[in-house]
Amino acid sequence: MSNTKVLPLLEADGRGVTPCCPPLTERPMTAEEAETAARMFKALGDPVRLRLFSAVASHEGGEACVCDISDVGVSQPTVSHHLKKLKEAGLLTSERRGTWVYYRVEPSVLAAMGKLLALPAAA
Amino acid sequence: MSNTKVLPLLEADGRGVTPCCPPLTERPMTAEEAETAARMFKALGDPVRLRLFSAVASHEGGEACVCDISDVGVSQPTVSHHLKKLKEAGLLTSERRGTWVYYRVEPSVLAAMGKLLALPAAA
DNA sequence: CGCCTGGTTCGACGTGTGTCAACATAGACG
DNA sequence: CGTCTATGTTGACACACGTCGAACCAGGCG
DSSP, X not given: OTTSOOOOSOEEETTEEEOSSOOTTTSOOOHHHHHHHHHHHHHTSSHHHHHHHHHHHHSXXXXXXXXXXXXXXXXXXXXXXXXXXXXXXXXXXXXEETTEEEEEEOHHHHHHHHHHTXXXXXX | OOOSOOOOOOEEETTEEEOSSOOTTTSXXXXXXXXXXXXXXXXXXXXXXXXXXXXXXXXXXGEEEHHHHOOSSSOHHHHHHXXXXXXXXXXXXXXXXXXXXXXXXXXXHHHHHHXXXXXXXXX
């Protein structure tokens, strides 16, 4: 099944990240840019998703089994639901290895979001 | 009235920003940290709010009159509603000067969110 | 093959959220 | 003081979203 369709939030080609939009402070975002960027923010706008994302991102090797991170206070189907949302937002990728499913962060997305919030002076 | 209660997202004391939480990649966030940080992300998780925020942030002097930024495709009450949300999230502050109301970004919040997304290697 | 464990999908339900029209408030200006 | 412009507030409504239990797929193992 591949990856449920990952949004074209940004072009991640290894190291050189091409962000979807300029920094928020550079100029007013267009409607299209805002639509794109808001998807990422919205994906992280839920406490459970944020914990799941952080758990994956901070896990050794940048990846984690669902069984390792599903202790966030909600039922297991809900965990799966949120992981799917994060995957659809392009923040995570999943891979099945035998019995377990591993989730991995997309580092380029983190970098792009960081640039979005970069201060002009602190750049 | 004053500022509708600004959330204690972080302690902004001029230059030294004390972020609410460690970088997402450092360790799994606690439920409390996630709750706090998710509020900020959620506030930016709407395209209209993101455009409004970007319009204010990119405006000269870091502040903008409502009349300057209310051209985002929704009705005026909706604009006011979103600006209120951004204010409640601690991302904007408002000030009435005569006839017009000016909104201003809270730069420390931007910095804190940037740190939240900072990559450990790219730090 | 049958079953058990790990994970996802489905269906349903309650709450939250974005939106607008209508009304209310704050200054400016005559 | 009355009125006009600029914003904010209220009430209502439709839709999206988070959550769960139950049913369903995928591998491993006896």
